[in-house]
Amino acid sequence: MxxxxxxxxxxxxxxxxxxxxxxxxxxxxxxxxxxxxxxxxxxxxxxxxxxxxxxxxxxxxxxxxxxxxxxxxxxxxxxxxxxxxxxxxxxxxxxxxxxxxxxxxxxxxxxxxxxxxxxxxxxxxxxxxxxxxxxxxxxxxxxPQIPDCPGNDLGITSNEVFHLETLPKRVLIAGAGYIANEFAGIFNEFGSKVTLINRSDQILRGYDESIRDRLLQISIAKGIEFRFNASFEGIEQTETGLKVSMSNHEPVEVDCVIFATGRxxxxxxxxxxxxxxxxxxxxxxxxxxxxxxxxxxxxxxxxxxxxxxxxxxxxxxxxxxxxxxFGNKPHQVDYETIPAAVFSHPPMAGVGLTEGQAKNKFGAVKVYTSDFRPMKNVLANRNERALYKMVCDANTGKVLGLHMIGPDAPEILQAAAVAVKAGLTKADFDQTVALHPSMAEELVLMK
Missing domain, CATH: 3.50.50.60 (FAD/NAD(P)-binding domain)
Structure with missing residues (x-):
């Protein structure tokens, strides 16, 4: 060399x-x-x-x-x-x-x-x-990708969010992937009025449908506004903010536009x-x-x-x-069963196949769920329900996917992802004693 x-x-x-x-x-x-x-x-x-x-x-x-x-x-x-x-x-x-x-x-x-x-x-x-x-x-x-529309220079991306001089009172976020939903949750909790627009009628495409639908319901209940089938038409500076025009909806005026439309x-x-x-x-x-x-x-x-x-x-x-x-130890990355999370409010996490993906690949599947209100939420009078979902091969019981939304979902899923990666079955989960009282115990109690 x-x-x-x-x-x-x-x-x-x-x-x-x-x-x-x-x-x-x-x-x-x-x-x-x-x-x-x-x-x-x-x-x-x-x-x-x-x-x-x-x-x-x-x-x-x-x-x-x-x-x-x-x-x-x-x-x-x-x-x-x-x-x-x-x-x-x-x-x-x-x-x-x-x-x-x-x-x-x-x-x-x-x-x-x-x-x-x-x-x-x-x-x-x-x-x-x-x-x-x-x-x-x-x-x-x-x-970050920036939509090609008039006035796109008036918007920012996730790169610039961390440097905002002041907290905007009204925020419009373009996109519906994990970046868009995470920042929607962040600004909503900080007290900003958040509007999320997306050119399709779905959020978080590729994630399990039941889990993303639950996030949508909770986000709407928290006050986040969603406008679907809305494509950017332009941004104009006004005396009081930024006027955003979009297809199929009336314009909206905000203080900050964040593009989260892919990378x-x-x-x-x-x-x-x-x-x-x-x-x-x-x-x-x-x-x-x-x-x-x-x-x-x-x-x-x-x-x-x-x-x-x-x-x-x-x-x-x-x-x-x-x-x-350089190490004389050749190996390749295994891209099967990679866990992922969306740090929304509340967070989502999943590993393996969604219900739809599993049906397409294996035909017959069995789905087990636990739809519950976390103990902390009960005493806090917070009406948010967590949802855990297990997708299994109908013939062997092997766990093909595990998906959840609720407090600390990513922390819980990381350990469970080891079991899914190892090819364990629903019976293996059932035979594991629950750790009570915890949210994680619902992993071994799903019906």
Whole structure:
């Protein structure tokens, strides 16, 4: 490998790129990574981590109200958006430093600038320097898509939400996926009037229908307004806010418009097509099971491949790449039975096949449910019901999917996902003694 400046050059220092860089360097490879923004990527800097901290902050709105029913003398509480925002950004700064330190400790050279691919083994840095590498890894992630409509420059994306100067009193969110529903819940709890619009008549397409319908019912009861079959027609600045026009509905005036209409792979301007790397119709890098592109020396992991856009998946892909190329331990990522969550209010979580997917694949299925009001909600006079759902093969009893909505659903599902991944059956769940009183016990009591 002495003919090259590096054994591995990574473009993008997000979750997948950092893992691939660190592990490859630990195997003895000479590694460099280029990152034009900040080390840590979408998840750490402008995604899951800061968003989850906002979700924790938002949940206090309900917790403080509920505490009164549990005997606590809680006065009327005001909310200080700048304090939460700045504390969250401070935590992001801390994590950014830790990620940078991790790379440095593993002797990974960091270039804080944009890099483009100029050959199968060649990368050009924004500073003008050209370097060579035996292997190049593309880990540039994805970015929010912005609808093509007049006035779209007046809206923001999830990237900018964390930097809002003031808390908007009226918020319109475009989209109905997990990002849209999570921010709808956050701003609603903070006291904003939230309107969510979507061009179809469904939210959270791809999630189990019963669970997403329950979230829709609860969200409406909380005061979130949904406008379906509504496509953006334009945004206009007025003296009192932003006027948003849409199809099939009257215009609405708000203080802030947030686009949550999907994410596009970050491949523009990277020079990939010029060197022969195949991209799909949305610009994602086409790769095989070993993360290799159409050029043998160029690989890709994470959201830029548009396989499963989840941080833990990107990390596993980065690990598999490093183990295979530099660790003499070849293996591939298993994309079956990946758990996922929506940190809405209340949160959803699921693993495996939905009821519809299972019927399409297996024909005969048995569905077991538990529709209950959590004990805390009962005493708090909070009329929200949780729903747990188990989808099983009708012939073998094997659990094909497990889906839930309710307090702490993601925390409960993570352990249950191990059982689903292991191929356990409904009988295995039934034979497990319930842990009482808990919400999790409903997993072994479903009928």
């Amino acid at each position: 002495a003919d090259y400046d590096y054994d591995l050059f990574v473009i993008g220092a997000g979750s997948g790129g950092v893992r691939a860089s660190r592990v490859s360097a630990a195997y003895g490879a000479r590694v460099a990574v280029a990152e034009e923004y900040r080390v840590g990527g979408t998840c750490v800097i402008r995604g899951c981590v800061p968003k989850k901290l906002l979700i924790y902050g938002a949940h206090f709105a309900e917790d403080l109200k509920d505490a009164r029913r549990f005997g606590w003398d809680v006065p009327e509480c005001g909310f200080d958006w700048p304090m939460l925002r700045d504390n969250v950004l401070g935590e992001v700064d801390r994590l950014n430093g830790l990620y940078q330190q991790t790379l440095e400790n593993n002797k990974v050279e960091i270039f804080n600038e944009r890099a483009t691919v100029t050959g199968p083994h060649e990368v050009r840095l924004a500073s003008g320097r050209t370097v060579t590498a035996k292997h190049i890894l593309i880990a540039t992630g994805a970015r 596009a792979p970050n491949t523009e301007g990277l020079g990939l097509e010029a060197v022969g790397v195949e991209l799909d119709v949305i610009g994602a890098v086409k790769v095989d099971a070993d993360n290799r592109s159409s050029i043998d020396s160029i690989f890709a992991v994470g959201d830029v491949t548009n396989r499963v856009q989840l941080t833990p998946v990107a990390i596993r892909e980065g690990q598999a790449f490093a183990d295979t190329i």
